[in-house]
Amino acid sequence: xxxxxxxxxxxxxxxxxxxxxxxxxxxxxxxxxxxxxxxxxxxxxxxxxxxxxxxxxxxxxxxxxxxxxxxxxxxxxxxxxxxxxxxxxxxxxxxxxxxxxxxxxxxxxxxxxxxxxxxxxxxxxxxxxxxxxxxxxxxxxxxxxxxxxxxxxxxxxxxxxxxxxxxxxxxxxxxxxxxxxxxxxxxxxxxxxxxxxxxxxxxxxxxxxxxxxxxxxxxxxxxxxxxxxxxxxxxxxxxxxxxxxxxxxxxxxxxxxxxxxxxxxxxxxxxxxxxxxxxxxxxxxxxxxxxxxxxxxxxxxxxxxxxxxxxxxxxxxxxxxxxxxxxxxxxxxxxxxxxxxxxxxxxxxxxxxxxxxxxxxxxxxxxxxxxxxxxxxxxxxxxxxxxxxxxxxxxxxxxxxxxxxxxxxxxxxxxxxxxxxxxxxxxxxxxxxxxxxxxxxxxxxxxxxxxxxxxxxxxxxxxxxxxxxxxxxxxxxxxxxxxxxxxxxxxxxxxxxxxxxxxxxxxxxxxxxxxxxxxxxxxxxxxxxxxxxxxxxxxxxxxxxxxxxxxxxxxxxxxxxxxxxxxxxxxxxxxxxxxxxxxxxxxxxxxxxxxxxxxxxxxxxxxxxxxxxxxxxxxxxxxxxxxxxxxxxxxxxxxxxxxxxxxxxxxxxxxxxxxxxxxxxxxxxxxxxxxxxxxxxxxxxxxxxxxxxxxxxxxxxxxxxxxxxxxxxxxxxxxxxxxxxxxxxxxxxxxxxxxxxxxxxxxxxxxxxxxxxxxxxxxxxxxxxxxxxxxxxxxxxxxxxxxxxxxxxxxxxxxxxxxxxxxxxxxxxxxxxxxxxxxxxxxxxxxxxxxxxxxxxxxxxxxxxxxxxxxxxxxxxxxxxxxxxxxxxxxxxxxxxxxxxxxxxxxxxxxxxxxxxxxxxxxxxxxxxxxxxxxxxxxxxxxxxxxxxxxxxxxxxxxxxxxxxxxxxxxxxxxxxxxxxxxxxxxxxxxxxxxxxxxxxxxxxx
Numbered sequence: 001x002x003x004x005x006x007x008x009x010x011x012x013x014x015x016x017x018x019x020x021x022x023x024x025x026x027x028x029x030x031x032x033x034x035x036x037x038x039x040x041x042x043x044x045x046x047x048x049x050x051x052x053x054x055x056x057x058x059x060x061x062x063x064x065x066x067x068x069x070x071x072x073x074x075x076x077x078x079x080x081x082x083x084x085x086x087x088x089x090x091x092x093x094x095x096x097x098x099x100x101x102x103x104x105x106x107x108x109x110x111x112x113x114x115x116x117x118x119x120x121x122x123x124x125x126x127x128x129x130x131x132x133x134x135x136x137x138x139x140x141x142x143x144x145x146x147x148x149x150x151x152x153x154x155x156x157x158x159x160x161x162x163x164x165x166x167x168x169x170x171x172x173x174x175x176x177x178x179x180x181x182x183x184x185x186x187x188x189x190x191x192x193x194x195x196x197x198x199x200x201x202x203x204x205x206x207x208x209x210x211x212x213x214x215x216x217x218x219x220x221x222x223x224x225x226x227x228x229x230x231x232x233x234x235x236x237x238x239x240x241x242x243x244x245x246x247x248x249x250x251x252x253x254x255x256x257x258x259x260x261x262x263x264x265x266x267x268x269x270x271x272x273x274x275x276x277x278x279x280x281x282x283x284x285x286x287x288x289x290x291x292x293x294x295x296x297x298x299x300x301x302x303x304x305x306x307x308x309x310x311x312x313x314x315x316x317x318x319x320x321x322x323x324x325x326x327x328x329x330x331x332x333x334x335x336x337x338x339x340x341x342x343x344x345x346x347x348x349x350x351x352x353x354x355x356x357x358x359x360x361x362x363x364x365x366x367x368x369x370x371x372x373x374x375x376x377x378x379x380x381x382x383x384x385x386x387x388x389x390x391x392x393x394x395x396x397x398x399x400x401x402x403x404x405x406x407x408x409x410x411x412x413x414x415x416x417x418x419x420x421x422x423x424x425x426x427x428x429x430x431x432x433x434x435x436x437x438x439x440x441x442x443x444x445x446x447x448x449x450x451x452x453x454x455x456x457x458x459x460x461x462x463x464x465x466x467x468x469x470x471x472x473x474x475x476x477x478x479x480x481x482x483x484x485x486x487x488x489x490x491x492x493x494x495x496x497x498x499x500x501x502x503x504x505x506x507x508x509x510x511x512x513x514x515x516x517x518x519x520x521x522x523x524x525x526x527x528x529x530x531x532x533x534x535x536x537x538x539x540x541x542x543x544x545x546x547x548x549x550x551x552x553x554x555x556x557x558x559x560x561x562x563x564x565x566x567x568x569x570x571x572x573x574x575x576x577x578x579x580x581x582x583x584x585x586x587x588x589x590x591x592x593x594x595x596x597x598x599x600x601x602x603x604x605x606x607x608x609x610x611x612x613x614x615x616x617x618x619x620x621x622x623x624x625x626x627x628x629x630x631x632x633x634x635x636x637x638x639x640x641x642x643x644x645x646x647x648x649x650x651x652x653x654x655x656x657x658x659x660x661x662x663x664x665x666x667x668x669x670x671x672x673x674x675x676x677x678x679x680x681x682x683x684x685x686x687x688x689x690x691x692x693x694x695x696x697x698x699x700x701x702x703x704x705x706x707x708x709x710x711x712x713x714x715x716x717x718x719x720x721x722x723x724x725x726x727x728x729x730x731x732x733x734x735x736x737x738x739x740x741x742x743x744x745x746x747x748x749x750x751x752x753x754x755x756x757x758x759x760x761x762x763x764x765x766x767x768x769x770x771x772x773x774x775x776x777x778x779x780x781x782x783x784x785x786x787x788x789x790x791x792x793x794x795x796x797x798x799x800x801x802x803x804x805x806x807x808x809x810x811x812x813x814x815x816x817x818x819x820x821x822x823x824x825x826x827x828x829x830x831x832x833x834x835x836x837x838x839x840x841x842x843x844x845x846x847x848x849x850x851x852x853x854x855x856x857x858x859x860x861x862x863x864x865x866x867x868x869x870x871x872x873x874x875x876x877x878x879x880x881x882x883x884x885x886x887x888x889x890x891x892x893x894x895x896x897x898x899x900x901x902x903x904x905x906x907x908x909x910x911x912x913x914x915x916x917x918x919x920x921x922x923x924x925x926x927x928x929x930x931x932x933x934x935x936x937x938x939x940x941x942x943x944x945x946x947x948x949x950x951x952x953x954x955x956x957x958x959x960x961x962x963x964x965x966x967x968x969x970x971x972x973x974x975x976x977x978x979x980x981x982x983x984x985x986x987x988x989x990x
Contacts, residue, residue: 118639119570121592123582123602125693128153132211132223140584140673143604143692144680144700146770147220147235151212152695157194159699159770160219160235161684162442162472163242163326164194167210167222171201171260172233174242176326177771178471179285187758188781192473192771196264198287198324200233200244202226203260203313217683218347218364229255236344236366237684238442238477240336240470241290241323243343248319259314259322261289266301267310276340277312278333286327290340292371293320321371332469335462335479339440341371349683353729357491360733362450364485368439437461442470442477443485445754446686446740450487451480473771474685474745475754491732492739494716496542496623498796498870505879506846506869511547512884513862514540518555520860522563525574527588527598528606530567531613532858534560535793538620539863557626560617567614568636577640583693584675586611586643595694604692608644608680609704612711613793613858615641615718622721630722637718639674645715646675647730680708681734687741687768699770703777704789705742706801712738713797739801745773746790749806763810764790784817784825788832793858794867799839804872807839831855831864838868843877850886861886 127135130151134141142148149156150167157164157175166173177183177192184191205226213223219236230250234243248255265281272278277297278288289297295314303309323340327333344366351362438461448455457464461481468476502510518540524530537560544553566572575590575598583604591602599606618637621629630637680688682700688708689700702708712735719727744752745768748760755765755773766776766786777785787810791802814833817825825833831852838845846868855861869877 118577118579118586118636120581121578121589123580123587123592125603126582127151129209130211132213134212140676142215142676142679143583143585144607144676144689145215145220146237146682146685146689146700147215148691148693149695149699150220150222152693154695156695156697157699157771158220158235159473160237160239161444161474162238162240162470162477164192164699164771165233165235165242166194166196167224167233169207171199171262172222172224172231172242172244174198174200174324176328178328179326180283185756185759187761187775189772189774189776190473190755190759191774194771197285197326198289199262199308200231200242200322200324201260201262202229202231202246202257204256204258204316205229214346216346217349217677218366219344221345225250226257228253229257231257234343234345236347236441239344240440240442240477240479241325241340241343243345244322244324246318246320246322254317255319256317258316259291259295259318261297261312261314261322261324262308263310265309266303267299267312270299272297273337276337278327279310279312281310286330286333288325288327288333288336290323290325290337291320292341295320295322321369326470328469328471331463331465335440335466338437339481341436342368342439343371344368344439344441351733353491353725353733357725357729357732358493360489360491360729360736362487362489362733364487366439366441366483368483370436438481439483441480441485443480444472444474444477446744447480447485447487448478449740450489451485452488454486473769473773489733489736489740491729491736492713492797492800494713494720494728494732494735495796496717496720497546498799500870500872500874502546502866502869503875503877506865506874506877507547509880509884510543510862510865510869511549511552513860513865513886514544514547514549514552517860517862518544518552518559522559525572526590527567527575527577527601527614528610529857530563531610531617532793534564534617535613536858536860536863537563538617539795539866540860541620541624543862543866557621557624560621561626561629564614564617564621565633568633579674585679586640600692600694603694604679605694606690607692608688608711609690609707611640611644612707612714616710616714616795619714619717619721622718634722641715641718642673642675644679644711645731645734646673646677646679678734681737683737685741686737687745688738689770696769698772701767701769701772703767704792705738705746705768706790706792706798709735709738709742709797709801710793710795713795735797742790742801743806747806747810749809761813762786763806763813766790782817782823782825782829783814784829784833787814787836788829791836792832792856794835794863798867799871802836802839804839807836811836811840827853828856831859835859835864835867838864838871842868842871842874846874846877850884853887 127141128151129135131141147158147160149158155166155168157166159165162176162178164175164177173194173196175182175194175197177194180195180197182193182195184193205228208225208227210222210224212220213232214221218238219234222233222235224231224233229246229248231244231246234245236243246255246257246259263281265283265285267279268282269280270277275292275294276288276290277299278286279299280286289312291297291314295318298313300311300313301309302311321343323343325336325340327336346367348365348367349362350365351360353360440462443451451460454460455478457467457479460479462479467478470477518537520537522530522533522537524533537556541553541556541560544550544556567575567577570576570578575588577586578589578592579585580587580592580602585604585607587602587604588598591598591600593602595603598610601607601610615637618629618633618640622634622637625631680690680702682689687705688702688711690702690704690708691700712731715731716728716735717731719725719729719731745754746765748755748763748765750760752760759773759775762775762783764775764787765773766781766789767774767778775781775786777789779785791798814836818830818833831849831854834845834849834852837848846865849861849864849868855864868874
């Protein structure tokens with residue numbers, strides 16, 4: 001914890017929330033009032049562990065003390081309201097352009113109702129001064145951005161790829177981690193270390209600080225202020241150069257900066273050209289530096305102990321652009337030298353959906369500047385900026401693939417410009433001569449698939465020999481020339497059920513299970529375990545409809561409705577959902593004041609995981625419009641979906657603020673959305689980052705790829721329930737991207753070429769980070785943890801994510817957990833392993849899952865049997881000869897006790913009559929009642945003259961408070977949340 005010496009310190013201590021949650025009466029039409037649906041007319045087209053999670057990120061963070069977050073000048077963020085609404089789209093082509101929101105529909109913009117208002121609260125942690133101009137704006141801040149390490153304390157590296165970068169008082173530190181032995185590969189992890197190989201700075205002037213000047217979908221611009229000038233660093237995803245522009249001071253004072261590039265390695269030799277100098281270090285690495293206007297660099301090797309070993313010094317008063325690039329092979333320099341004069345300053349995204357909604361055409365649009373290598377940088381914006389933005393949507397066709405593991409196929413094009421400075425497409429052979437070969441960027445494997453038939457090197461404007469010379473965590477990088485990339489993706493189809501129905505001989509057994517499961521308890525004070533249970537119950541309602549069982553369906557819907565309303569209305573006494581006016585998002589009241597509550601929800605961890613389950617459950621209630629759920633609470637549901645899947649821009653007037661020219665203009669000038677665009681999604685990596693306002697050495701990370709997939713599948717189902725093809729299509733696009741990335745960067749079948757062979761033998765990555773891939777989870781390294789947390793939940797979407805050919809290889813690793821002697825696999829994890837088995841052998845899985853003593857709290861026996869029965873080959877499962885007598889029924893339905901503030905596992909104990917926890921807390925035993933006919937009566941203790949009537953305590957097992965995490969969470973919660981448990985012992989944080 002850092003103590004704050006002054007309220008104006010850039011960083012400070014971690015304070016308690018002052019004032020707490022707003023509990024005053026509603027304030028109508030005031031900017032400081034409660035968030036209502038009317039104010040969402042510009043928000044979403046949606047707008048407006050173990051515990052499987054208790055072993056997760058937040059305990060690991062607590063164990064290492066990583067709970068210090070940024071605190072700076074307190075600036076309130078108002079919540080604008082707008083009465084404007086956007087017109088419904090009636091055309092068959094759903095197109096997103098800078099002027100037309102693709103996800104807009106009046107069904108999303110219901111009038112404000114008091115039931116649809118969240119209370120508001122101000123976060124205890126405020127944005128630091130590094131946020132620059134964004135502190136004073138009213139727009140929400142991107143808490144899941146890939147570059148968030150820049151604005152947290154202490155500053156850590158960010159990974160625009162292929163470089164990792166750290167801005168500091170010493171300059172912009174640049175590392176290409178594929179060189180110098182900085183990337184280590186083992187059987188359990190691949191790690192990229194950071195070492196400053198080139199540092200761009202000024203030899204004169206006093207450092208005053210850096211801040212975020214601009215950001216958008218694919219870039220962030222970092223402004224470094226000196227006492228005698230400034231320099232801006234453009235970090236654009238996939239650029240083979242790091243570009244630094246030296247400028248006059250903000251107040252117009254002429255720059256006196258003297259560029260200085262330095263390194264901890266001595267220069268062995270160098271080569272000079274018209275606008276470049278190519279360095280060769282003693283280690284053999286090569287780096288090249290280009291400048292415009294040209295600088296006659298002087299090279300020195302001072303060999304300072306503990307400091308620069310080499311200095312490359314420019315001239316005083318420099319105003320211009322410096323581009324730095326690693327040269328991994330001599331042939332790479334030929335291509336880099338051809339393309340150095342055009343550099344990107346920002347990058348945004350646009351998309352359109354086909355008439356049938358099954359195909360998405362989307363574009364990367366890079367704004368670039370073009371330099372004259374022999375002259376000073378132009379002084380007018382007109383001559384600096386390329387005009388090649390190419391907003392025409394749709395791409396140029398290309399065949400579509402129906403492969404479940406590779407959706408994208410597309411046509412690639414680079415737009416042309418009518419301006420004299422526009423880039424032309426380079427030829428397929430490189431030239432060492434100076435010239436403007438156009439904007440050169442790099443893409444990875446999923447980009448090449450999305451480019452489709454246009455992804456050949458010749459069509460991309462680079463020589464074949466250039467492909468693969470640059471690499472990153474996600475494998476080989478491929479050159480693409482052009483300001484606009486046209487890509488296409490076949491989208492997964494959102495369905496409520498499987499392609500196959502339950503075979504008639506198995507229906508009676510599943511009905512038996514259904515009639516018991518609908519009486520399962522569903523409560524937890526933490527949002528993650530509650531939403532898992534809610535989604536589990538929603539599955540029961542859908543299965544009941546399929547099996548024509550109206551009474552169990554009504555019971556499931558009623559349980560779902562009754563349990564969800566307190567969360568939506570703020571009437572849940574121990575925890576509730578509130579709107580945070582500081583960062584712009586819906587968080588839990590418990591998480592808002594404590595970074596370790598709700599797995600970091602209040603610090604914006606895991607929102608898509610947690611709210612994805614909630615949106616799934618709510619979509620089911622809306623599908624049936626149970627008790628007028630949509631009209632009463634639909635606005636709130638759309639707001640929650642907008643929290644993590646908002647498709648709208650952050651601003652219309654400022655092209656550098658938020659994702660302004662991504663999708664739409666807002667309905668009224670000056671009205672901002674309540675949420676950032678797709679909070680967790682990285683549109684360059686295709687997948688999401690789960691981490692929020694926590695500093696991470698590996699920049700950003702995500703563990704549960706399958707829960708991320710589920711989050712966007714749920715958005716598609718929400719659109720389906722609402723009858724809104726725009727929401728459904730947007731959800732399908734996010735879902736398709738997430739699934740493509742999961743199958744490529746988490747799944748490791750034999751045909752994958754992303755990771756080394758030793759690492760690939762595990763078949764599943766536990767955590768993917770910006771600079772690391774590891775066979776761990778935040779709560780342990782047992783195979784069932786790693787595999788199953790990346791498979792749950794099991795829904796009709798599971799088979800799209802897990803093709804049988806991959807699962808066959810994966811299960812060879814996972815199944816070994818079932819026979820492991822020490823430690824033996826816990827029952828709840830076993831239930832998930834059998835779900836994976838169902839994809840391969842539904843008959844065996846159907847039988848084995850009935851023998852499991854306890855299930856994961858997101859899984860019901862009914863859904864497990866349904867999943868096996870609807871697999872290919874499910875019609876071969878023999879009908880049970882007798883009525884089901886599942887092992888988990890020994891305790892299911894009894895009131896559950898809490899092992900900690902996350903809820904209790906469903907663990908059977910030897911005492912007859914109920915459920916018992918896996919720690920010394922006494923068991924709670926239910927009494928049979930008309931409400932739950934399956935609940936067991938409370939056993940009466942038999943007096944023992946020797947021992948007495950009090951039974952001995954249940955011995956602790958792994959997973960109890962103070963021990964290493966081990967068991968999955970269960971659907972239970974205490975009436976009042978106790979304080980968080982102590983952190984796990986060292987070793988649980990990979």
